[in-house]
Amino acid sequence: MIPDPRIVAMSNPADGLPTGAPVDAGAPDPVSTPGPLDETLNTVEQQISLFWRRARSVSQQLSRQVHPDMEPSAYGLLAVIRREGPIRLTDLAQNIGVGKPSVSRQIAFLESIGLVSKEADPLDGRAQAIRLTAKGEEKMHQVQDARRQDFRERLGEWPIQELQTLAEYMAKLNLIFELDVTGKDASNRGGANRAGTISGRGTSGRTAQGDG
Secondary structure (H helix, E strand, O other): OOOOHHHHHHHOOOOOOOOOOOOOOOOOOOOOOOOHHHHHHHHHHHHHHHHHHHHHHHHHHHHHHHOOOOOHHHHHHHHHHHHHOOEEHHHHHHHHOOOHHHHHHHHHHHHHOOOEEEEEEOOEEEEEEEEEOHHHHHHHHHHHHHHHHHHHHHHOOOOHHHHHHHHHHHHHHHHHHHHHHHHHHHHHHHHHHHHHHHHHHHHHHHHHHHHO
């Protein structure tokens, strides 16, 4: 009896190998093998991680120049306040993407050593704006001037075009992370609003039942 060709075709793999043939363990897996994009992203990740570690080290040095007990995060707050001018605590926390309680703790420390002060917000008398004191302005002026000189010594020999390109790419990268922080903040606000709405509905329902 001659076997049906269709059955023979269905019983054999498309590549002509017999069923159950051993697979070459040394053969590259097309799914797990990294391509040019993955390799490039790995390199970018490594370089950014290295840059962040060194930037944190620089921030620690700068913060100690302002005050020996200052944390790098507090120095970052001073830099934002100096750049933005009087700013609310909520806006300051959103600007750097850190929780409000953490920022509040750092501001209390900066206020205790006389580098910042609080004043009534001219746009909202119920709120307070944070600003640098004369002492804080003087300290930041000295430290940031020294930092700019350090940048000049390290990057001053770069061609202007390369520096401009670096600035453009850094701005693009910062924008990506800024959008990420903004999105999370909006999501948190949305969750709080939904919780408030649900709570409000529940209260209304209990009130109605009580009135009834």
